[in-house]
Amino acid sequence: KPSVSFSLDSAVDATSGVVLTSTSFCNAPDDNGPPPVTFTVHDAIEAAGFGKFQIILSVIGGFAWMADSMEVMLLSLLSPSLACEWGVTPFQQALSTTFVFAGWMISSPFWGRFCDVYGRKKGLISASLLGFIFGIVTAFTHSFLAFLLARFFVGLAVGGVPQSVTMTAEFLPVETRAKCLTLLKFFWAIGAATEAGIALAVMPTLGWRWLVGFSSLPLALFALSCWWLPESARFHVAHGKIVEARATLVRVARYNNRELPHGELVAESERSSTRMSELVSEQHRRTTAQLWIIWVLFGLLYYGITIYTTKLFQ
CATH class of the missing domain: 1.20.1250.20 (MFS general substrate transporter like domains)
Incomplete structure (x- = not known):
């Protein structure tokens, strides 16, 4: 029953x-009943789309x-x-x-x-x-x-x-x-x-x-x-604050005149916390080294030239 x-x-x-x-x-539901309807933060952001909220957010971030x-x-x-x-x-x-x-x-x-x-x-x-x-x-x-x-x-x-x-x-x-x-x-x-x-x-x-x-x-x-x-809805979900995350997503949807998916908000996946040591693990070592080299060269070129600009006219 x-x-x-x-x-x-x-x-x-x-x-x-x-x-x-x-x-x-x-x-x-009993053992034979349908599973409950759920959605994730990703689903909610996609449903809310791009609108007024993201424009204001981008300006503040900029x-x-x-x-x-x-x-x-x-x-x-x-x-x-x-x-x-x-x-x-x-x-x-x-x-x-x-x-x-x-x-x-x-x-x-x-x-x-x-x-x-x-x-x-x-x-x-x-x-x-x-x-x-x-x-x-x-x-x-x-x-x-x-x-x-x-x-x-x-x-x-x-x-x-x-x-x-x-x-x-x-x-x-x-x-x-x-x-x-x-x-x-x-x-x-x-x-x-x-x-x-x-x-x-x-x-x-x-x-x-x-x-x-x-x-x-x-x-x-x-x-x-x-x-x-x-606060980031993904951060709230990751820390088990589902109610706060849903309130944030409702706010985003209202700014954009959209509606959230029906159902219960759930975490996207269960995974253990990551560590910085994973950057140099066998799986990510090559990508990490390439990105570090790119950013070091970028810093040498961009910041070096920018900071040296005033010396060029002396």
Whole structure:
């Protein structure tokens, strides 16, 4: 004899404050009954499609890349001013760049793990606020050593900003994912051009300290815009928070004027947690080595040329 089950799930929409309640009655199937209707986060994202929600999300994610680009472009603009301010040698000028990238290199694995444990949204807000705070601290430093330490912490923060790509990708349908993620680089170019424009207006009159302060503002604005972002539904499902994940997916569908699939939201698959050591396992070793070589060469070419630009005109 089949039994009757009743469930009541509720969650609060982060934007509207509306309580989302899902009530379901179901006859528990007997051994010969049909399986329950279910859907995954992937199914829900595909059903919600690409619309207003993804456009806003992409702009916010692009704003992170813009702020990141401004911090990198700033490195090439500060060196001449540091030589005048503290009489630093060319080697010490190079250290100011090295400290930023050292912080970036150290923090990148940390932020990836942090976001996996505590959530994409918390990671992005924490990283951007950390970068803003130490960007402002940089503007008030009165010694070269203090300047290096402040820029190191900025590098630690910047290492977490690329998590915005992960957040954006997890809300994009398969058909538009590659295009949208590629277009995020458009904001990198905007950031570089914006930084050059600010430097042109600020450096001759107010000096490098004001330039550093203005360059930190986009990180603060990005942190504020992150409050609009919902937490990743995939993150919630992976941590067993089905009600919160469904509330997020309902919000996405409402923004796009679409409906979610009928049925119960379930996890896509059961698998154990992965480790970084898998990157160098026999299965992934070759791909990992190729990607590392590509990114090392990219860093040498792009960042090397970008940071060296101001030296070309001296």
